[in-house]
Amino acid sequence: MYKITGHHHISMITKNVSQNNHFYRDVLGLRRVKVTVNQDDPSMYHLFFGDKTGSPGTELSFFEIPLVGHTHRGTNAITKIGLLVPSEASLSYWKARFAEHGVDHGEVTTYANHPALHFEDAEGLRMVLLVSNGAKVEHWETWEKSDVPAEHQIQGMGSVEMTVRRLDKLASTLTGMFGYAEVSRNDDEAIFQSIQGEVYGEIVVKYLDGPSEKPGRGSIHHLAIRVKSDSELSFWDEQVRARGFHSSGIVDRFYFKSLYFRESNGILFEIATDGPGFTADGDNIETLGEKLVLPPFLEDRRGEIEEKLKPIEEY
Template identity: 75%
Template sequence: MFTIPGHHHISMITKNASQNNHFYKQILGLRRVKVTVNQDDPSMYHLFYGDKTGSPGTELTFFEIPMSGHTYRGTNAITRIGLLVPSVESLHYWKERFEKYDVYHDEIGTYANRPALKFEDPDGLRLVLLASSERIGHWETWEKSTVPKEHQIQGMGPIEITVRRLEKLANTLIDMFGYTEVSRNESEAIFQSVEGEAFGEIVAKYMDGPVERPGRGSIHHLAIRVRNDEELEYWSEQVKQRGFHSSGIVDRFYFKSLYFRESNGILFEIATDEPGFTVDSDVESLGEQLDLPPFLEEHREEIEAKLAPIEEQEEK
């Protein structure tokens, strides 16, 4: 039986690609590893940020939708993204950095049983930095980051999912994907894909009430990792056997994946590690130009004409 080695990426909605680019590159110090388009709607940017090569488990991705309105927060949604930093000292570094750049943030506290610092991006996306000695094993330092190596974000940690039917989500995570439940109270449960490791953790929260209405700063889906095509085929069959409707396997060029919604309507993607973002770029030039998968390349001129240039703004 195959296991899930952690998160692959997570995808959100942003209203403004230039503002988003500045925040994640210059303020958070991540590398922009791919500028491409939404393959289902090439009129919109799809931006990827991560470590030096955009390793699985480090990728934050954004669809630019300029007409997106406010997010009306509610239940049955992915509601917060955890990012790992090396130490409690790093949290103090980030608190000072957020104050310098007027980033909305809380005081240092705890989240998912770890020292933590909650903050929001310019779209109102909810994130949290967690101090953890654990890190994704293949994470690579980005030497040109605006953040010192000893405080750099080292990938995705706990992902918060808020649902009306917590037990339904638990059944999917445990019975289908083999996650381990590591804690639970009346309104929250924590699951790990690799027991003892933060980088594949899901914090499931119970909340009744209206379903979230997505907009800028909302989270579209969570992608979890599989190593290769063989494992993806296996999980495709598991999804089918449990009665979930799926997209079937889709070739995204940089990885293959499938999509399905669990019983609360949460959209999951299952994505392969390979071939990765260097399939059409060398490591040094990642994210420096618009890359298109081969099936869209013939439409490059038309696609570029519809995309506003991303403005670069240096760190002050």
Template identity: 75%
Template sequence: MYNIPGHHHISMITKHANDNNHFYREVLGLRRVKLTVNQDAPSMYHLFYGDKTGSPGTELSFFEIPLVGRTHRGTNAITKIGLIVPSEESLQYWMKRFDDYEVQHEGISTYANRPALLFEDEEGLRMALIVANGEKISHWETYDRSPVPQEHQIQGMGTVEMTVKNLSKLSRTLIEIFGYQTVFENEQDALFQSVAGEVFGEIYVIQQDGPSEKPGKGSIHHLAIRVKNDEELQYWDEQVKKRGFQTSGIIDRFYFKSLYFRESNGILFEIATDGPGFLRDGNVETLGEQLDLPDFLEAHRDEIVEKLHPIV
């Protein structure tokens, strides 16, 4: 049996690509590693931010939908993203930085049993900077041109929070299909890890009744979890189907291959391969600086560009 080595990326909805671009590059100090379009709707920007090369486990991805409304928060949704920082001193640095940039935050507290700083971006996307206990993604690379000093840079994705009506159903999916391990499980919340003791594959689940979330700007569309290669992806496709879930089948996303399925509460998961990666059609020096299109869309570049507004 294969294992899940952690998160791959997480995808959100933004209303304004330019504002989004400013916040994640200039405020959070991430590198924009890919400027491309939604392959299923090429008139829509798809932005990726991450470490120096957009390594799996560091990628925050956004679809721009200019006409989208606000998020009506509720249950059966992915509700918070944990981002790893190196130390508790880093939280002090970030609290001052957020104050300087007028970013809404809750001060230093704890989250999922770790020192944390909870905050929101300008569209209400809920996030938490969390201190790892020495854990970090081994392939994370610092970005030298970040406005954030190396000793305080975000080192990838940590705990991802999901709020659902039925915790036990999601628990069974994570444990029985994918082999996640239980850190703790109570009546109303639980913590799971894809790799024991490691935060970069951690999922925190809260059970909550009420209306389901209606997505809008600042909402989280799906979580992608990592697999190494095509062979493992095929294996997981078979395992998910054996449990009675429908999958999208394997899709070639040019920078990786993946499949999608919804678990019983309606949470959308993607399973994505580590490669080929964002350097497939770029180089490390200029990554993310120009519009990149997968081969099957390249012939339509002029038409696609005509429908996009410039990102500055």
């Protein structure tokens, strides 16, 4: 039986790519590892931020939609992203840094049994820093040019929160199909882990009745979960179909291969392979994220694509 090895990446919507670039690179200290376009709509920027190489499990991905409206929060949505930091001292560092940069944040507290600090970006995307206690993604690499000291750098994704009307339906998909362990539950919340005891594959599911979220700026589009190889991806494609879900089929995204499906509440999942990674297009590790890079099948449209993209402003 194959295992889901954790989160791969998570993808969000932004209205302003320049503001987004400033926050995630200059304030959060992540490396911008890829500037590319939405392969299904090349008129739209697609930015990736992560560790030194954009390792699976560290990637925050954003699609720019300049005309997008506000998010109307509700249920049946991915509602919060956990990001791992090394220690409780790191939470103090980040609380001071957020105050310095005018970032909306709370007090140090706990979330899903982890010491935590909640915050939001300028578009209302809800995030929480979680103390990893050494549980970082195993291949995470320090980004030496980050403004954030190495001892406090974000070490990848932790708990991802989903809010749904039918908690048991999502629980059945996570445990029955993917083999997640249910590690805790109360009346309106359950926690699942792809690798038991490890926060980098943790999903927190909350029950909420009411209207569904209407996505907009600062909303989360989908969560991608990790598999190691093409053969594993094919196996999961079969499992998704066998449980009656509609699969997109396997899509070659050049930097990885993936498939997409919606579970019973409408949450969009992507299942993505670890490789080949962000150097597959010839970009080298030293210059990752410094220029617009297109997958080979879009390269002959570069002039047309660049003409439609507004340059990313440096703050």
